[in-house]
Structures are given as C-alpha cells and as structure tokens.
Amino acid sequence: MSTDELSVPAALAPGAEAAAGDGAGAERNGEPVVDAREVTRHYLLGRDTVVEALRGVSLTVPPGAFVSIVGPSGSGKSTLLNLLGALDRPTSGSLRFSGRDVADLSDAELAALRNTDIGFVFQQFHLLARTSARDNVALPLVYRGAGRRERQRRATEALDLVGLSHRRDHSPAELSGGEQQRVAIARALVSEPHLLLADEPTGNLDSQTGTEIMELLQDLNARAGVALVVITHDPEVAALAPVQLPIRDGVLDQDRASASALAPAPPASGPADAEPSEGSPPR
Ligand SMILES: Nc1ncnc2c1ncn2[C@@H]1O[C@H](COP(=O)(O)OP(=O)(O)OP(=O)(O)O)[C@@H](O)[C@H]1O
Numbered sequence: 180m181s182t183d184e185l186s187v188p189a190a191l192a193p194g195a196e197a198a199a200g201d202g203a204g205a206e207r208n209g210e211p212v213v214d215a216r217e218v219t220r221h222y223l224l225g226r227d228t229v230v231e232a233l234r235g236v237s238l239t240v241p242p243g244a245f246v247s248i249v250g251p252s253g254s255g256k257s258t259l260l261n262l263l264g265a266l267d268r269p270t271s272g273s274l275r276f277s278g279r280d281v282a283d284l285s286d287a288e289l290a291a292l293r294n295t296d297i298g299f300v301f302q303q304f305h306l307l308a309r310t311s312a313r314d315n316v317a318l319p320l321v322y323r324g325a326g327r328r329e330r331q332r333r334a335t336e337a338l339d340l341v342g343l344s345h346r347r348d349h350s351p352a353e354l355s356g357g358e359q360q361r362v363a364i365a366r367a368l369v370s371e372p373h374l375l376l377a378d379e380p381t382g383n384l385d386s387q388t389g390t391e392i393m394e395l396l397q398d399l400n401a402r403a404g405v406a407l408v409v410i411t412h413d414p415e416v417a418a419l420a421p422v423q424l425p426i427r428d429g430v431l432d433q434d435r436a437s438a439s440a441l442a443p444a445p446p447a448s449g450p451a452d453a454e455p456s457e458g459s460p461p462r
C-alpha cells in the first residue's frame with residue numbers, strides 16, 4: 180500500500196488557515212531543518228490490527244544537506260516523507276522543524292510551516308492540465324496572497340532556475356515528462372523553501388531523463404542551498420546523493436543518520452559544531 184495518493188493534495192494545497200499568513204515559517208536559525216528522534220508511525224487497520232510503518236527512526240537533516248533514503252516497497256519511505264514534510268504527526272518520538280517541535284504546533288501552524296518552508300516533488304507531477312507552466316509554478320504564491328505581478332515574476336525566476344522559462348506558456352500536455360517534472364520542481368521552489376522533499380522523482384521518467392532530473396536537483400541543492408531529501412527504491416538514483424540511508428521494515432540505518440554524516444560537503448565557515456561520527460560519512 181502506498182500513502183502517495185493521500186499525501187499529494189495536502190502537500191500541494193495548504194489548509195485554509197495557512198493562506199492567512201506565514202506565522203509558523205521558521206527562520207533559518209542554524210538549527211537542523213528537520214530533526215526526527217526515535218519517531219514511530221503506526222496505522223490502525225480495521226479495529227485491532229496495528230501496522231508499524233516506522234519503528235523508531237532518528238534522522239537529522241542540517242541546512243543544505245543532500246540525502247537519499249532508499250528501500251523496497253512497503254519499507255516506510257512515504258510514511259517517513261509525510262512526517263518530514265509536516266503532513267503527518269508521529270505516533271511517538273519527537274519531530275522538530277528548525278527547532279520547533281510539531282507537538283507544540285497546531286494543525287494550522289503545521290500547514291503554514293509546510294507552505295513556507297517545505298517544497299514537494301512527486302513521481303506523478305501533479306500539474307494542473309489546462310494551466311500554463313508559469314501559472315502552475317505560481318500556484319503556491321496564490322495561496323500565500325501574493326499579487327499577480329509578483330507571482331509572475333517569481334514563477335518566471337523559478338522556471339529560469341530549472342531552465343524552462345522559454346516554455347512558460349506551455350500547458351503540461353505540451354511538455355515532455357522531464358519538462359513537466361522541471362515545472363513541478365520550479366513550483367516546489369517558488370516559495371524559497373529550505374527543505375525539498377522528493378518522493379520517487381524519477382519514477383515516471385526514462386533513465387536518461389531521470390538522471391537529468393537528479394542532476395538538476397543536485398545542482399539546486401548546491402546553488403540554492405536548499406536541503407534535499409530524495410526518497411527512492413532505485414539504488415542508482417540513491418547513489419547520486421553523497422549520503423544514502425537504507426530503510427527496511429520501518430527502520431533506518433541509524434549509524435549514518437547523524438548530523439555529522441549529513442552535513443553538506445563544504446563547511447560554511449569556522450569549525451563544524453557537529454560531533455564527530457563513528458566512522459567516516461558514506462560517499
Ligand atoms: N494509511 C495506511 N493504513 C494502514 N497501513 C498503511 C497506510 N499507509 C501505509 N501503510 C503500510 O505501512 C507500510 C509502509 O508504507 P509506505 O507507503 O510508507 O511504504 P513505501 O516504502 O513508500 O512503499 P512504496 O515504495 O510502495 O511506495 C506498508 O506496510 C503499508 O502497507
């Protein structure tokens with residue numbers, strides 16, 4: 180079973196409350212963009228069957244990191260992505276976004292945080308069919324109450340980032356699969372999030388186009404400094420990230436999931452304050 184169908188509308192459309200303002204948007208304060216500690220997520224199936232989709236996952240994603248999470252179908256990838264994307268709350272454990280514990284946030288504050296701080300990219304591109312690339316990209320700004328001129332300017336800039344401003348008037352049907360995914364990536368970036376979550380972003384693309392999309396995500400991570408978490412079942416896609424975390428049966432490879440292992444390659448300035456890890460970061 181997959182939670183993708185459920186997660187998409189919530190990820191791409193904020194709750195009504197979120198449109199009112201950006202009150203929960205966390206400032207970039209040097210805290211990990213997301214920090215999960217011993218997080219579990221159980222689903223109740225019927226009356227008394229409990230599915231333990233996540234069984235104690237700890238993961239710290241510092242600003243600007245790039246990590247892939249790789250595991251087979253049913254291992255808990257989408258469940259974890261829903262938590263990392265503030266779409267869902269853990270059954271137990273702590274989950275913090277830029278230092279703010281989700282347990283202290285209302286649903287409206289969580290929706291606002293999702294709106295301002297997190298961008299989502301999915302296997303199905305989820306573009307509006309009869310809407311131009313630029314208006315698709317501008318959509319999250321409509322929810323945030325930006326004026327038309329500003330929306331168009333920022334959408335064009337985001338399309339520029341993904342190399343598609345010359346296609347801004349095309350509808351999705353007039354774009355290739357790879358181009359559609361680029362539009363979806365531009366839409367994820369238009370709010371200037373500091374965390375980009377991608378669930379099987381290459382799943383609907385041929386391998387050459389998939390590689391190009393991964394290179395684009397990698398480039399955006401390096402250039403724009405947005406932390407990037409890519410979730411995939413494809414080891415070749417996962418291998419493109421400097422840090423790969425295997426997940427199996429709802430358990431993440433804990434040894435590699437520390438802040439030090441996930442810190443972005445070039446230290447910004449001064450010594451890293453993360454504790455040294457046991458063993459060297461996987462590359
Ligand atoms: N809403 C739900 N209710 C009950 N069980 C669920 C629910 N969503 C997911 N599960 C179960 O939780 C486990 C993890 O599911 P999840 O969708 O996170 O896996 P996944 O790694 O994303 O798989 P895939 O690669 O097929 O997308 C599976 O055993 C699944 O059947």
Ligand SMILES: [Mg+2]
Pocket residue numbers: 181182183256257258
């Ligand atoms: Mg999934």
